[in-house]
Amino acid sequence: MTARAARPGATDRLQRLLALVPYVISRQVVGLAETAATFGITENELVDDLNMLWCVELRAPDPYCPIDLSYEGGEIMVSQAESMDRPLRLATDEASALLIALRMLAELPGPQDRSALRRTIAKLETAAGEAAAASAQVAVQVDGRAPAGVQAMIADALRQGRRLHLSYYVPGRDEATERDADPMRLLVLDGRTYLEAWCRRAEAVRLFRLDRVLAIEVLDVAAEVPEEAEPRDPDSGPFRPSDADLDVVLELSPAGRWVAEYYPCEEIADLGEGRLRVSLRTPDTRWVRRLALRLGEDGRVISPPELAGQVRDDASAALAQYA
Amino acid sequence: MAMSKQKTERLLSLVVCLLSSRRYLTAAQIRDAVPGYPANFDAFKRMFERDKDELRELGIPLETGMNSASDEELGYRISRQAYELPEIRLEPDEAAVLGLAARVWQRAELAGAAAGGLLKLRAAGIDAEETTQPGIEPRLRTGEAAFGPLWQAVRDRRPVTFGYQAAGRSTPQRRTLEPWGVVSRHGRWYVVGHDRDRGEERVFRLSRIDGPVAFTGPPGSVTVPDGADVHQAMRAWDEAPPALLTAALRIRRGAGHGLRRRASSDRPCPGLDGWDLVQARFSDAGWYADYIASFGADVVVLEPVDLRDAVISRLKGALA
Numbered sequence: 001m002t003a004r005a006a007r008p009g010a011t012d013r014l015q016r017l018l019a020l021v022p023y024v025i026s027r028q029v030v031g032l033a034e035t036a037a038t039f040g041i042t043e044n045e046l047v048d049d050l051n052m053l054w055c056v057e058l059r060a061p062d063p064y065c066p067i068d069l070s071y072e073g074g075e076i077m078v079s080q081a082e083s084m085d086r087p088l089r090l091a092t093d094e095a096s097a098l099l100i101a102l103r104m105l106a107e108l109p110g111p112q113d114r115s116a117l118r119r120t121i122a123k124l125e126t127a128a129g130e131a132a133a134a135s136a137q138v139a140v141q142v143d144g145r146a147p148a149g150v151q152a153m154i155a156d157a158l159r160q161g162r163r164l165h166l167s168y169y170v171p172g173r174d175e176a177t178e179r180d181a182d183p184m185r186l187l188v189l190d191g192r193t194y195l196e197a198w199c200r201r202a203e204a205v206r207l208f209r210l211d212r213v214l215a216i217e218v219l220d221v222a223a224e225v226p227e228e229a230e231p232r233d234p235d236s237g238p239f240r241p242s243d244a245d246l247d248v249v250l251e252l253s254p255a256g257r258w259v260a261e262y263y264p265c266e267e268i269a270d271l272g273e274g275r276l277r278v279s280l281r282t283p284d285t286r287w288v289r290r291l292a293l294r295l296g297e298d299g300r301v302i303s304p305p306e307l308a309g310q311v312r313d314d315a316s317a318a319l320a321q322y323a
Numbered sequence: 324m325a326m327s328k329q330k331t332e333r334l335l336s337l338v339v340c341l342l343s344s345r346r347y348l349t350a351a352q353i354r355d356a357v358p359g360y361p362a363n364f365d366a367f368k369r370m371f372e373r374d375k376d377e378l379r380e381l382g383i384p385l386e387t388g389m390n391s392a393s394d395e396e397l398g399y400r401i402s403r404q405a406y407e408l409p410e411i412r413l414e415p416d417e418a419a420v421l422g423l424a425a426r427v428w429q430r431a432e433l434a435g436a437a438a439g440g441l442l443k444l445r446a447a448g449i450d451a452e453e454t455t456q457p458g459i460e461p462r463l464r465t466g467e468a469a470f471g472p473l474w475q476a477v478r479d480r481r482p483v484t485f486g487y488q489a490a491g492r493s494t495p496q497r498r499t500l501e502p503w504g505v506v507s508r509h510g511r512w513y514v515v516g517h518d519r520d521r522g523e524e525r526v527f528r529l530s531r532i533d534g535p536v537a538f539t540g541p542p543g544s545v546t547v548p549d550g551a552d553v554h555q556a557m558r559a560w561d562e563a564p565p566a567l568l569t570a571a572l573r574i575r576r577g578a579g580h581g582l583r584r585r586a587s588s589d590r591p592c593p594g595l596d597g598w599d600l601v602q603a604r605f606s607d608a609g610w611y612a613d614y615i616a617s618f619g620a621d622v623v624v625l626e627p628v629d630l631r632d633a634v635i636s637r638l639k640g641a642l643a
Binding site: 120 | 327328330331332334335336338339340342343352355356357358377380381382383384403405406407408409410411412413414416417419420421423424425427428429430433434436437439440441442443444445446447448458459460461462463464474477478488490491492493494503504505506507508509510511528530531547553554578579580581584613614616617618619620621623631635636637638639640641642643
């Protein structure tokens with residue numbers, strides 16, 4: 001999956017060994033447990049690494065052991081490590097991954113520590129040197145359309161542990177809803193900012209997209225996030241399918257293929273000539289009806305048949321307005 | 324495993340040997356100094372070649388040269404200046420944002436690189452915790468298979484070719500691109516560059532790339548023109564075209580919130596209970612007609628006529 005994962009073994013361990021020596025030297029004395037945790041290995045593996053470093057021997061012109069270290073009593077000390085006291089320079093991928101992420105954070109609207117971000121970016125660019133250049137060829141745009149005040153108020157509520165009142169637009173149902181929510185955290189996913197909160201109306205964890213918040217108020221009430229409120233795994237994205245969801249099958253023309261990119265589809269089948277059959281899972285079919293109207297002849301609900309019937313009813317009711 | 328341990332030991336000794344020598348060392352001197360190489364010179368040479376490649380792949384700057392004009396053979400060394408990460412010190416608030424940044428990629432393409440970079444910075448003495456600043460979790464995801472090869476192509480300045488399923492087309496087409504940059508917008512990745520077939524700057528959406536991305540030239544063979552700025556290209560997309568046209572809509576009271584958010588006027592419809600008259604500006608008639616159709620019987624276009632016809636045609640399509 002990643003470049004590092006693709007080349008395990010000897011060179012991975014070599015990189016670790018080369019970082020381990022300066023890690024200890026820069027801290028003078030450091031515990032085995034803490035070091036193992038930082039490097040993501042067990043204490044036994046760490047002891048193997050330290051032994052390997054200690055055993056390095058060069059045989060010519062005169063035999064000598066360039067590295068001397070000890071780890072008695074669980075405390076590591078390096079007393080000699082000729083020419084290995086600094087880590088290797090950042091590789092282009094390493095510098096880029098960090099710089100792209102820092103610049104993305106600096107783009108976020110709201111109360112980020114912008115000054116710290118600016119200083120960190122500048123220091124990292126200097127330290128990375130040439131390896132920093134390629135990162136300028138990657139840009140991550142964060143949606144800035146959410147009113148700036150919304151995120152600031154959510155941050156206040158999070159800090160003070162207070163409940164929020166939200167007016168929130170649900171486009172799938174074309175509804176402006178009113179609800180109280182106990183904030184858990186802010187998530188930035190796919191370039192959009194969400195509030196993750198315990199919704200007191202749904203009595204469940206919900207994500208609220210900040211650009212759909214119509215009005216917000218910090219209430220003079222302490223937030224009470226119940227213990228069963230489970231934060232979602234941000235890496236699985238903003239949508240969370242459930243077993244209670246309904247399976248919907250759509251057929252799309254070439255002009256309707258964007259649906260497969262826009263919504264998380266369970267299955268996508270190529271029907272040839274650019275046509276697709278996709279299946280989606282959803283707890284609420286109202287947005288699918290609206291999607292089918294918007295697609296017109298470029299999309300067709302195949303299943304369930306009742307839903308296809310509802311779409312036809314919706315379309316004739318709408319057309320009746322023009323009669 | 325034993326093989327791998329021996330190899331790690333040998334590579335480690337090789338790095339230490341070359342780092343601690345100011346002089347260039349010949350292959351024979353290296354074989355004598357570093358334990359673990361075979362006695363047979365040809366076998367040694369083959370193994371040494373592979374070792375050099377592996378070190379270079381890790382970014383270890385292996386230099387070749389001669390100590391004096393009288394030397395007959397090329398030697399090797401690692402310049403400490405080229406090897407070492409320069410001094411970098413971060414204040415606690417800077418280390419905190421670095422820790423947050425390292426989590427952004429999480430399970431995405433550059434996650435391993437972010438972790439490797441953070442580890443080197445920690446090895447330079449920086450105490451960056453990966454769990455700081457509670458309350459915000461930023462993530463970048465790279466679900467598109469084309470991200471990895473296109474990032475490499477951009478990084479190494481190599482042209483690429485790929486199949487592309489353009490919107491509205493029935494079959495994918497082969498495209499050849501000199502990539503300038505990759506851009507994430509609304510969670511989707513795009514590649515910007517010079518399309519060799521079209522002879523123009525083009526943008527491709529990664530999720531529409533069909534099949535593998537292949538390199539069609541060596542590293543360094545793409546020149547990014549001066550002034551080609553991927554950040555700028557993205558900002559240009561954001562400047563919405565001026566909303567020049569005005570629509571008159573009849574909207575059922577309590578519905579059509581998305582349309583009302585962009586209204587220039589919104590008042591009760593005279594003589595028709597439960598309906599409002601809404602004036603709204605728009606720029607892209609096709610997109611706007613689709614959007615209006617999605618509200619079904621809750622929204623009626625009064626004018627302009629071509630918008631009204633486009634909505635009716637959408638609705639008839641859904642009925643068919």
